[in-house]
Amino acid sequence: MSLRSCRNVTVLEVAPVGQLKRPDEFFEIRLAMPDWDGWKPGQFIMIRPTSWDLDMLWARPFSISAADDESLTIFIQKVGRGTARIASLKAGDEVAVWGPLGNSFAVEPQTPTLLLAGGIGIAPFRGYVEQHPHPENIRLFLAHRLPLDCYPYELLSRRVDSRCMIEEQPCDLDRIIASMREQIAEYAARDGLILACGPTPFMRTVKAFAAELGARAQVSLENRMACGVGACLGCVTRDGDGHHAQVCTKGPVFWSDKVEL
Ligand SMILES: Cc1cc2nc3c(=O)[nH]c(=O)nc-3n(C[C@H](O)[C@H](O)[C@H](O)COP(=O)(O)OP(=O)(O)OC[C@H]3O[C@@H](n4cnc5c(N)ncnc54)[C@H](O)[C@@H]3O)c2cc1C
Numbered sequence: 270m271s272l273r274s275c276r277n278v279t280v281l282e283v284a285p286v287g288q289l290k291r292p293d294e295f296f297e298i299r300l301a302m303p304d305w306d307g308w309k310p311g312q313f314i315m316i317r318p319t320s321w322d323l324d325m326l327w328a329r330p331f332s333i334s335a336a337d338d339e340s341l342t343i344f345i346q347k348v349g350r351g352t353a354r355i356a357s358l359k360a361g362d363e364v365a366v367w368g369p370l371g372n373s374f375a376v377e378p379q380t381p382t383l384l385l386a387g388g389i390g391i392a393p394f395r396g397y398v399e400q401h402p403h404p405e406n407i408r409l410f411l412a413h414r415l416p417l418d419c420y421p422y423e424l425l426s427r428r429v430d431s432r433c434m435i436e437e438q439p440c441d442l443d444r445i446i447a448s449m450r451e452q453i454a455e456y457a458a459r460d461g462l463i464l465a466c467g468p469t470p471f472m473r474t475v476k477a478f479a480a481e482l483g484a485r486a487q488v489s490l491e492n493r494m495a496c497g498v499g500a501c502l503g504c505v506t507r508d509g510d511g512h513h514a515q516v517c518t519k520g521p522v523f524w525s526d527k528v529e530l
Protein backbone atom coordinates (compact mmCIF):
# COMPACT_ATOMS: atom_id res chain seq x y z
CA MET A 270 0.00 0.00 0.00
CA SER A 271 1.34 3.45 -0.86
CA LEU A 272 0.86 6.63 1.16
CA ARG A 273 -1.44 7.70 -1.64
CA SER A 274 -3.91 5.12 -0.28
CA CYS A 275 -4.38 7.04 2.99
CA ARG A 276 -7.18 9.56 2.56
CA ASN A 277 -9.36 11.75 4.73
CA VAL A 278 -12.94 11.07 3.70
CA THR A 279 -16.34 12.25 4.88
CA VAL A 280 -18.85 10.15 6.79
CA LEU A 281 -22.03 10.02 4.68
CA GLU A 282 -24.27 8.07 7.05
CA VAL A 283 -24.22 6.13 10.32
CA ALA A 284 -27.28 3.91 10.63
CA PRO A 285 -28.29 1.08 12.93
CA VAL A 286 -28.60 -2.27 11.18
CA GLY A 287 -32.00 -3.97 10.96
CA GLN A 288 -35.10 -3.19 12.96
CA LEU A 289 -33.47 -1.22 15.75
CA LYS A 290 -33.52 -4.16 18.15
CA ARG A 291 -29.96 -3.39 19.17
CA PRO A 292 -29.63 0.25 18.17
CA ASP A 293 -26.61 0.71 20.41
CA GLU A 294 -24.61 -2.23 19.22
CA PHE A 295 -24.60 -2.68 15.44
CA PHE A 296 -24.00 0.02 12.90
CA GLU A 297 -23.65 0.36 9.19
CA ILE A 298 -21.36 3.25 8.24
CA ARG A 299 -21.17 4.70 4.74
CA LEU A 300 -18.09 6.73 3.90
CA ALA A 301 -17.36 8.80 0.82
CA MET A 302 -15.44 6.53 -1.54
CA PRO A 303 -11.67 7.19 -1.52
CA ASP A 304 -10.23 7.25 -5.06
CA TRP A 305 -9.42 3.54 -5.20
CA ASP A 306 -8.65 1.61 -8.38
CA GLY A 307 -10.58 -1.37 -7.02
CA TRP A 308 -10.95 -3.72 -4.05
CA LYS A 309 -11.67 -7.40 -3.42
CA PRO A 310 -13.92 -9.07 -0.82
CA GLY A 311 -11.88 -10.12 2.19
CA GLN A 312 -9.81 -6.94 2.12
CA PHE A 313 -10.16 -4.40 4.91
CA ILE A 314 -9.58 -0.78 5.81
CA MET A 315 -8.07 0.97 8.81
CA ILE A 316 -10.17 3.87 10.12
CA ARG A 317 -9.15 6.71 12.41
CA PRO A 318 -11.49 9.65 12.92
CA THR A 319 -9.48 12.85 12.51
CA SER A 320 -11.03 14.14 15.77
CA TRP A 321 -9.23 11.44 17.79
CA ASP A 322 -6.55 12.77 20.06
CA LEU A 323 -3.45 11.11 21.48
CA ASP A 324 -5.64 9.12 23.90
CA MET A 325 -6.85 7.12 20.86
CA LEU A 326 -3.69 6.69 18.88
CA TRP A 327 -4.41 3.65 16.77
CA ALA A 328 -6.81 3.22 13.89
CA ARG A 329 -9.21 0.25 13.92
CA PRO A 330 -9.53 -2.43 11.17
CA PHE A 331 -12.87 -3.29 9.49
CA SER A 332 -13.78 -5.50 6.54
CA ILE A 333 -14.95 -3.78 3.42
CA SER A 334 -18.54 -4.88 3.10
CA ALA A 335 -19.62 -3.06 -0.06
CA ALA A 336 -18.42 -0.21 -2.24
CA ASP A 337 -19.47 1.63 -5.36
CA ASP A 338 -18.30 4.78 -7.13
CA GLU A 339 -19.67 7.01 -4.38
CA SER A 340 -19.52 5.17 -1.10
CA LEU A 341 -17.82 2.54 0.98
CA THR A 342 -19.87 0.53 3.50
CA ILE A 343 -18.72 -1.20 6.66
CA PHE A 344 -20.65 -2.98 9.43
CA ILE A 345 -19.49 -2.45 12.98
CA GLN A 346 -20.29 -4.20 16.22
CA LYS A 347 -19.57 -1.96 19.19
CA VAL A 348 -17.26 -3.87 21.53
CA GLY A 349 -15.06 -1.24 23.17
CA ARG A 350 -13.77 2.32 23.25
CA GLY A 351 -12.80 2.66 19.59
CA THR A 352 -15.92 1.16 18.08
CA ALA A 353 -18.09 3.18 20.51
CA ARG A 354 -16.48 6.39 19.32
CA ILE A 355 -16.72 5.37 15.66
CA ALA A 356 -20.40 4.58 16.21
CA SER A 357 -20.98 8.08 17.55
CA LEU A 358 -19.70 9.71 14.33
CA LYS A 359 -22.18 11.86 12.43
CA ALA A 360 -22.69 12.59 8.74
CA GLY A 361 -20.14 15.21 7.71
CA ASP A 362 -17.44 14.12 10.19
CA GLU A 363 -14.05 13.29 8.72
CA VAL A 364 -12.09 10.05 9.08
CA ALA A 365 -8.69 8.96 7.83
CA VAL A 366 -9.03 5.72 5.86
CA TRP A 367 -6.23 3.58 4.55
CA GLY A 368 -6.83 0.68 2.23
CA PRO A 369 -7.82 -1.50 0.60
CA LEU A 370 -5.50 -3.65 2.74
CA GLY A 371 -4.55 -7.31 2.84
CA ASN A 372 -5.43 -10.17 0.55
CA SER A 373 -8.86 -11.47 -0.42
CA PHE A 374 -10.99 -14.62 -0.44
CA ALA A 375 -10.58 -17.12 -3.28
CA VAL A 376 -13.24 -16.92 -5.99
CA GLU A 377 -13.93 -20.07 -8.02
CA PRO A 378 -17.08 -19.20 -9.97
CA GLN A 379 -18.09 -22.77 -10.87
CA THR A 380 -17.22 -24.35 -7.52
CA PRO A 381 -19.85 -24.99 -4.83
CA THR A 382 -18.86 -22.43 -2.20
CA LEU A 383 -19.84 -22.46 1.47
CA LEU A 384 -19.57 -19.21 3.42
CA LEU A 385 -19.34 -19.78 7.18
CA ALA A 386 -19.93 -16.63 9.20
CA GLY A 387 -19.66 -16.26 12.97
CA GLY A 388 -21.58 -13.14 14.06
CA ILE A 389 -20.24 -9.92 12.58
CA GLY A 390 -17.91 -12.14 10.50
CA ILE A 391 -20.73 -11.95 7.96
CA ALA A 392 -19.54 -8.42 7.01
CA PRO A 393 -17.10 -9.27 4.17
CA PHE A 394 -19.51 -11.81 2.68
CA ARG A 395 -21.88 -9.09 1.51
CA GLY A 396 -19.25 -7.91 -0.99
CA TYR A 397 -18.31 -11.50 -1.81
CA VAL A 398 -21.88 -12.40 -2.77
CA GLU A 399 -22.41 -9.16 -4.69
CA GLN A 400 -19.24 -9.59 -6.76
CA HIS A 401 -19.54 -13.35 -7.37
CA PRO A 402 -20.36 -14.18 -11.00
CA HIS A 403 -22.46 -17.24 -10.00
CA PRO A 404 -24.16 -16.60 -6.64
CA GLU A 405 -26.32 -19.68 -7.29
CA ASN A 406 -23.19 -21.70 -6.38
CA ILE A 407 -22.99 -20.11 -2.94
CA ARG A 408 -24.49 -21.15 0.39
CA LEU A 409 -24.24 -18.92 3.47
CA PHE A 410 -24.35 -20.27 7.01
CA LEU A 411 -24.52 -17.74 9.86
CA ALA A 412 -24.03 -18.72 13.49
CA HIS A 413 -25.12 -15.84 15.70
CA ARG A 414 -25.77 -14.92 19.34
CA LEU A 415 -27.81 -11.75 18.96
CA PRO A 416 -31.13 -11.30 17.12
CA LEU A 417 -30.84 -12.04 13.41
CA ASP A 418 -31.72 -8.54 12.31
CA CYS A 419 -28.56 -7.19 13.95
CA TYR A 420 -26.70 -8.64 10.99
CA PRO A 421 -27.00 -7.94 7.24
CA TYR A 422 -28.39 -11.46 6.84
CA GLU A 423 -31.66 -10.69 5.12
CA LEU A 424 -29.84 -8.77 2.42
CA LEU A 425 -27.74 -11.84 1.62
CA SER A 426 -30.54 -14.37 2.00
CA ARG A 427 -32.30 -12.66 -0.92
CA ARG A 428 -29.35 -13.50 -3.16
CA VAL A 429 -28.01 -16.87 -2.00
CA ASP A 430 -29.13 -20.08 -0.31
CA SER A 431 -28.88 -19.08 3.37
CA ARG A 432 -29.17 -20.80 6.72
CA CYS A 433 -28.67 -19.54 10.23
CA MET A 434 -28.56 -20.88 13.78
CA ILE A 435 -28.73 -18.90 16.99
CA GLU A 436 -26.72 -19.68 20.11
CA GLU A 437 -28.94 -18.84 23.07
CA GLN A 438 -28.10 -21.71 25.41
CA PRO A 439 -25.01 -23.90 25.89
CA CYS A 440 -26.67 -26.84 24.05
CA ASP A 441 -27.12 -24.63 20.96
CA LEU A 442 -23.37 -24.51 20.51
CA ASP A 443 -23.24 -28.31 20.12
CA ARG A 444 -25.94 -28.12 17.44
CA ILE A 445 -24.08 -25.37 15.60
CA ILE A 446 -20.80 -27.30 15.68
CA ALA A 447 -22.56 -30.46 14.47
CA SER A 448 -24.14 -28.53 11.60
CA MET A 449 -20.79 -26.99 10.64
CA ARG A 450 -19.17 -30.42 10.59
CA GLU A 451 -21.98 -31.83 8.45
CA GLN A 452 -21.76 -28.95 5.97
CA ILE A 453 -17.96 -29.05 5.78
CA ALA A 454 -18.16 -32.80 5.11
CA GLU A 455 -20.72 -32.15 2.36
CA TYR A 456 -18.54 -29.54 0.65
CA ALA A 457 -15.41 -31.69 1.04
CA ALA A 458 -17.23 -34.48 -0.79
CA ARG A 459 -18.17 -32.04 -3.59
CA ASP A 460 -14.58 -30.69 -3.78
CA GLY A 461 -16.12 -27.37 -2.79
CA LEU A 462 -14.58 -24.21 -1.45
CA ILE A 463 -15.20 -23.13 2.16
CA LEU A 464 -14.63 -19.57 3.33
CA ALA A 465 -14.93 -18.61 6.98
CA CYS A 466 -14.92 -15.38 8.94
CA GLY A 467 -15.66 -14.94 12.63
CA PRO A 468 -14.12 -15.08 16.10
CA THR A 469 -11.00 -17.18 16.69
CA PRO A 470 -12.76 -20.20 18.31
CA PHE A 471 -15.05 -20.35 15.25
CA MET A 472 -12.00 -20.30 12.96
CA ARG A 473 -10.35 -23.07 15.01
CA THR A 474 -13.44 -25.23 14.57
CA VAL A 475 -13.40 -24.70 10.79
CA LYS A 476 -9.67 -25.44 10.61
CA ALA A 477 -10.04 -28.66 12.66
CA PHE A 478 -12.97 -29.99 10.61
CA ALA A 479 -11.30 -29.04 7.31
CA ALA A 480 -8.21 -31.04 8.35
CA GLU A 481 -10.26 -34.01 9.56
CA LEU A 482 -12.55 -34.12 6.52
CA GLY A 483 -10.06 -33.10 3.81
CA ALA A 484 -11.89 -29.89 2.88
CA ARG A 485 -10.38 -26.85 1.14
CA ALA A 486 -11.01 -23.96 3.50
CA GLN A 487 -9.87 -20.38 3.97
CA VAL A 488 -10.16 -18.55 7.29
CA SER A 489 -10.11 -14.78 7.77
CA LEU A 490 -8.40 -13.70 11.00
CA GLU A 491 -9.35 -10.74 13.17
CA ASN A 492 -6.12 -10.21 15.13
CA ARG A 493 -5.66 -6.91 16.94
CA MET A 494 -4.00 -4.42 14.59
CA ALA A 495 -2.30 -1.07 14.97
CA CYS A 496 -0.67 -0.03 11.69
CA GLY A 497 -2.37 -2.30 9.14
CA VAL A 498 0.63 -2.20 6.80
CA GLY A 499 3.09 -4.73 8.19
CA ALA A 500 5.26 -2.36 10.21
CA CYS A 501 4.35 -2.69 13.91
CA LEU A 502 4.22 -6.52 14.15
CA GLY A 503 1.20 -6.17 16.44
CA CYS A 504 -0.90 -8.62 14.45
CA VAL A 505 1.61 -11.43 13.95
CA THR A 506 0.55 -15.06 13.76
CA ARG A 507 2.41 -18.19 12.59
CA ASP A 508 2.03 -19.62 9.12
CA GLY A 509 1.85 -23.34 8.33
CA ASP A 510 5.68 -23.62 8.48
CA GLY A 511 5.81 -22.02 11.92
CA HIS A 512 7.19 -18.72 10.56
CA HIS A 513 5.90 -15.37 11.78
CA ALA A 514 3.42 -13.75 9.41
CA GLN A 515 1.71 -10.38 9.70
CA VAL A 516 -2.04 -10.90 9.42
CA CYS A 517 -2.46 -7.41 7.92
CA THR A 518 -0.20 -8.02 4.92
CA LYS A 519 0.03 -11.83 4.52
CA GLY A 520 -3.67 -12.18 5.40
CA PRO A 521 -6.21 -11.59 6.75
CA VAL A 522 -7.28 -14.61 4.65
CA PHE A 523 -5.24 -17.82 5.02
CA TRP A 524 -5.74 -21.37 3.77
CA SER A 525 -6.69 -23.22 6.95
CA ASP A 526 -3.77 -25.68 6.65
CA LYS A 527 -1.29 -22.80 6.22
CA VAL A 528 -1.87 -20.98 9.50
CA GLU A 529 -1.61 -21.81 13.20
CA LEU A 530 -4.57 -20.82 15.34
C1 LIG B 1 -9.11 -7.70 9.23
C2 LIG B 1 -10.16 -7.35 10.27
C3 LIG B 1 -11.46 -7.11 9.87
C4 LIG B 1 -12.44 -6.77 10.83
N1 LIG B 1 -13.69 -6.52 10.40
C5 LIG B 1 -14.63 -6.12 11.28
C6 LIG B 1 -15.94 -5.77 10.83
O1 LIG B 1 -16.24 -5.80 9.63
N2 LIG B 1 -16.85 -5.36 11.76
C7 LIG B 1 -16.52 -5.30 13.11
O2 LIG B 1 -17.39 -4.92 13.90
N3 LIG B 1 -15.31 -5.65 13.56
C8 LIG B 1 -14.35 -6.04 12.68
N4 LIG B 1 -13.08 -6.35 13.13
C9 LIG B 1 -12.82 -6.28 14.60
C10 LIG B 1 -12.61 -4.82 15.01
O3 LIG B 1 -11.46 -4.31 14.40
C11 LIG B 1 -12.48 -4.72 16.53
O4 LIG B 1 -13.70 -5.12 17.12
C12 LIG B 1 -12.15 -3.31 16.97
O5 LIG B 1 -10.86 -2.95 16.52
C13 LIG B 1 -12.25 -3.19 18.47
O6 LIG B 1 -11.89 -1.86 18.81
P1 LIG B 1 -12.38 -1.22 20.19
O7 LIG B 1 -11.48 -0.07 20.47
O8 LIG B 1 -13.84 -0.94 20.19
O9 LIG B 1 -12.15 -2.40 21.20
P2 LIG B 1 -11.13 -2.45 22.40
O10 LIG B 1 -11.54 -1.45 23.45
O11 LIG B 1 -9.74 -2.40 21.86
O12 LIG B 1 -11.46 -3.89 22.90
C14 LIG B 1 -12.77 -4.22 23.42
C15 LIG B 1 -12.95 -5.70 23.41
O13 LIG B 1 -12.91 -6.20 22.07
C16 LIG B 1 -11.88 -7.13 21.89
N5 LIG B 1 -11.26 -6.90 20.57
C17 LIG B 1 -10.55 -5.83 20.20
N6 LIG B 1 -10.09 -5.96 18.95
C18 LIG B 1 -10.53 -7.15 18.52
C19 LIG B 1 -10.40 -7.87 17.33
N7 LIG B 1 -9.66 -7.44 16.31
N8 LIG B 1 -11.01 -9.07 17.23
C20 LIG B 1 -11.72 -9.53 18.25
N9 LIG B 1 -11.89 -8.90 19.41
C21 LIG B 1 -11.30 -7.74 19.55
C22 LIG B 1 -10.91 -6.87 23.01
O14 LIG B 1 -10.17 -8.03 23.36
C23 LIG B 1 -11.83 -6.45 24.13
O15 LIG B 1 -12.40 -7.54 24.79
C24 LIG B 1 -12.09 -6.69 12.22
C25 LIG B 1 -10.77 -6.95 12.61
C26 LIG B 1 -9.82 -7.26 11.66
C27 LIG B 1 -8.40 -7.51 12.08
Ligand code: FES
Nearest residue numbers: 497499501502517
Ligand atom coordinates in the same frame (compact mmCIF):
# COMPACT_ATOMS: atom_id res chain seq x y z
S1 FES C 1 -1.01 -4.29 12.21
FE1 FES C 1 1.03 -3.57 12.20
S2 FES C 1 2.10 -5.27 11.36
FE2 FES C 1 0.02 -5.84 11.15
